[in-house]
Each structure stands twice: as C-alpha cells, then as structure tokens.
Amino acid sequence: MDIITIRNTTYLLNPNYAAHFQAEHFEPAWWQAQNAVVGQSHGRGITWFVQLGQQQGVLRHYYRGGWLGKLLHDRYWFTGWQRSRAADEFRLLQTMQAQGLPVPTPWAARIQRYGWFYRADLLLQRIPDAHDVVSLLRTRPLSRDEWHTLGQTLQHLHRANIDHADLNSHNLLLDKAGKAWVIDFDKGKQRPAGGAWQVANMQRLQRSFRKELHLNPTLHWQESDWQLLLEGYGSTCSKA
Structure with a gap:
C-alpha cells in the first residue's frame, strides 16, 4: 500500500493502481466531465460506476447511518487516518484478497481531515459481469x-x-x-x-x-x- 499525504488529505493507493492515480478520481464531477460515468446506485448516497481505461471502478463516499447520520451526515471523529473507516476497509480487502477470497480489489482511499472530523471515500475495481x-x-x-x-x-x-x-x-x-x-x-x-x-x-x-x-x-x-x-x-x- 502506497501512502500520499497532501496538506490535510491522505490517499491510500494500491500499487497496481498508483500509476493511474489522480486526486480528481474521487470527484464525481470529474468523471462526469470525462463522460466516464457508466452507472450509479442509490443508498444513503450515490455510488458511482466509472470507466478507467479497460476497467470499471466503483466510487463510494462514506455516510453515517442512524440518528448520528441525521446530525453529522458524512463526518466522523478524527483520531488519525490509520483508524478511519476507509483505511480499515481498504486494509481488510487487501487481507482478504491475499487469502484468495472473492472480494473487490481496492484501488484507492481518500481521508480528508476537517478540524476534529474527517470525510472519506473508497475507489474499488468493479467486478465484471x-x-x-x-x-x-x-x-x-x-x-x-x-x-x-x-x-x-x-x-x-x-x-x-x-x-x-x-x-x-x-x-x-x-x-x-x-x-x-x-x-x-x-x-x-x-x-x-x-x-x-x-x-x-x-x-x-x-x-x-x-x-x-x-x-x-x-x-x-x-x-x-x-x-x-x-x-x-x-x-x-x-x-x-
């Protein structure tokens, strides 16, 4: 896992994806401007399906559920990017893949700190067909x-x-x-x-x-x- 920190934002990168990395990859508007949005699904928020070269990716923003979700929406208490929801999921997916389990390949994660809080995103490879x-x-x-x-x-x-x-x-x-x-x-x-x-x-x-x-x-x-x-x-x- 490669780690890049730019001011208050930390990016976690899969080495196989790192050569393609752009910070804009975490912005749905960027994919829309490239005409690279190939679909979306709706839950607590919108999950975006995007085209990256010959592969498709899944861009997901982290949202809170329950009564805290109504209050904080997509903000989480910051205790270090290492303990963020995105970093935990990124590492767990890598661990499972190393064990040969059928789970998506994590490409990148973004953790953005805002004072006492952070927001996070995860970019995954979409499972074909x-x-x-x-x-x-x-x-x-x-x-x-x-x-x-x-x-x-x-x-x-x-x-x-x-x-x-x-x-x-x-x-x-x-x-x-x-x-x-x-x-x-x-x-x-x-x-x-x-x-x-x-x-x-x-x-x-x-x-x-x-x-x-x-x-x-x-x-x-x-x-x-x-x-x-x-x-x-x-x-x-x-x-x-």
Whole structure:
C-alpha cells in the first residue's frame, strides 16, 4: 500500500493502481466531465460506476447511518487516518484478497481531515459481469447450484474469520460464470476464531431475504432457498 499525504488529505493507493492515480478520481464531477460515468446506485448516497481505461471502478463516499447520520451526515471523529473507516476497509480487502477470497480489489482511499472530523471515500475495481442477488431474483429464481455456491462462499469468509458487518442480499453477487462475490465491508473485521458472530451474520442475511420478499411479493425467493444456501454453507446455524 502506497501512502500520499497532501496538506490535510491522505490517499491510500494500491500499487497496481498508483500509476493511474489522480486526486480528481474521487470527484464525481470529474468523471462526469470525462463522460466516464457508466452507472450509479442509490443508498444513503450515490455510488458511482466509472470507466478507467479497460476497467470499471466503483466510487463510494462514506455516510453515517442512524440518528448520528441525521446530525453529522458524512463526518466522523478524527483520531488519525490509520483508524478511519476507509483505511480499515481498504486494509481488510487487501487481507482478504491475499487469502484468495472473492472480494473487490481496492484501488484507492481518500481521508480528508476537517478540524476534529474527517470525510472519506473508497475507489474499488468493479467486478465484471456481476449482479447482486436481489436484482437476479427480480427476474428469475436461482438454481440449486447457485444457492450452494453462495453458501460455500460465505463459509469460506467465516473460516477466514471475516465478520461482515452488514451481510445482506444486496451484498452478494453472482457473475456470468456463476462465481459468487461479497462486497461492502465497511465496519467489517477479521475476528478471532469462534464466537457467535457467524450465526448473527447468517441470521441477518436471512432477515434481509425476508424483507426483500415483503417489499416485493413477486421476488423469486422462498424459504426453501434459504435451506439450499445453508446446504452449501454446511452450517448448523439455527433458524432465525
């Protein structure tokens, strides 16, 4: 990881991306001016999909949730860039990639200090030809093999002691080759072995599928699909 500090801003760079680095890469308006925005998604804020050479990237700004989000929006208490949300996620992604886990490649992170607070952004490589599970379930049911693949992938994460802080159906992807990926590791951690957090992860994911079905009764998901995922996971997780 390369580190560049310019006044009150620190950039973390993947060495494979460093030759392409420009500070403007963290500004959506710059990508728009280059006609390089290829899509966007909406959550707490806008996530931008951008074209960089032959690859696509994902530009994400960090926003707070809950009641603090209403008060502070995108500001976090500054205790050093090393302990920022962006730096934590950047390092965790690098650790997982070194272990061969199917997660996005981090390109760069930006941490901007404003007095007692900071704001942060993360730039990732977009996973080619991949769609989140919910978008797939809106159009078709998943096969038994696809559910098993998703379960096996989650088991691999848990065997590596990776705790995904927001494991939900939108953070699971399948690419056109049928490979499963996991995204969005903000507040994720690599924990010591053991503990109840694996079960909590899986129960959170099950609630997410149930919520999506409640929001869209035509979704191609049913409780038996969850059992297929658990077969792939090989888990004794209790039912939620």
